[in-house]
Amino acid sequence: MDNSTDFNSLRGLSVFLLGMMGAGKSTLGELLSRRLQYRFFDTDILIERVAGKKIREIFADEGEATFRELETQVLAELSSLTKTVIATGGGMVLKPMNWSYLRHGLMIWLDVPLEILVKRLKQDTSRPLLESTDLESKLELLLEQRRGLYAEADLRIVVSDLDTPAHIVEKILTAIPTVIKDFHPERDHN
Numbered sequence: 534m535d536n537s538t539d540f541n542s543l544r545g546l547s548v549f550l551l552g553m554m555g556a557g558k559s560t561l562g563e564l565l566s567r568r569l570q571y572r573f574f575d576t577d578i579l580i581e582r583v584a585g586k587k588i589r590e591i592f593a594d595e596g597e598a599t600f601r602e603l604e605t606q607v608l609a610e611l612s613s614l615t616k617t618v619i620a621t622g623g624g625m626v627l628k629p630m631n632w633s634y635l636r637h638g639l640m641i642w643l644d645v646p647l648e649i650l651v652k653r654l655k656q657d658t659s660r661p662l663l664e665s666t667d668l669e670s671k672l673e674l675l676l677e678q679r680r681g682l683y684a685e686a687d688l689r690i691v692v693s694d695l696d697t698p699a700h701i702v703e704k705i706l707t708a709i710p711t712v713i714k715d716f717h718p719e720r721d722h723n
């Protein structure tokens with residue numbers, strides 16, 4: 534099949550991937566962008582570039598509030614682009630102001646069960662919010678606090694243990710035409 538038939542319905546609209554740490558936003562974002570022939574950006578990577586240091590170091594040296602400011606700044610710049618897939622950081626949904634930027638594109642929530650997140654993140658040391666705490670309890674708490682926010686996305690993709698990144702991208706591409714039908718670009722940007 535000609536891949537372009539998959540995504541004509543997007544009409545150049547950017548895609549924002551939302552979801553918890555470890556949900557696969559960065560991994561899938563890159564794959565999805567290739568399928569869509571879109572550019573790909575990852576807000577965490579851009580923040581590290583702007584700050585000239587790792588996220589772990591930004592949290593340690595300047596605190597989470599500074600990280601969140603940089604996050605909004607990077608998002609604001611990306612939101613004016615078209616034909617772009619953007620992997621956001623897990624906490625992008627926290628600031629109400631960020632929603633005015635996220636709403637410029639199609640927002641997709643990668644909904645991954647807690648057990649899978651724990652499995653994926655137990656060896657990881659790059660995520661400061663998961664440092665020196667009981668990983669499962671911390672993730673559970675964050676998920677509880679954020680679930681309602683992620684649920685504001687235009688599309689929810691439920692991920693199971695057996696879903697490979699390629700399979701999830703196919704699920705997204707299949708769902709896009711349906712969700713885009715109800716998408717109103719003139720929706721409230723506030």
Ligand SMILES: Nc1ncnc2c1ncn2[C@@H]1O[C@H](COP(=O)(O)OP(=O)(O)OP(=O)(O)O)[C@@H](O)[C@H]1O
Nearest residue numbers: 553554555556557558559560622623653696697698
């Ligand atoms: N479908 C999948 N199956 C198996 N492993 C996966 C899948 N998707 C992602 N992973 C793995 O899970 C880990 C976390 O993925 P990734 O970094 O893409 O998450 P993220 O959503 O970008 O997290 P963060 O919000 O912290 O940036 C990586 O090691 C990645 O290889």
Ligand SMILES: O=C(O)C1=C[C@@H](O)[C@@H](O)[C@H](O)C1
Nearest residue numbers: 554577588622623624660661
């Ligand atoms: O869920 C979060 O709050 C975070 C997720 C990561 O992507 C990074 O943006 C950072 O580690 C914070």
Ligand SMILES: [Mg+2]
Nearest residue numbers: 558559577620
């Ligand atoms: Mg990521």
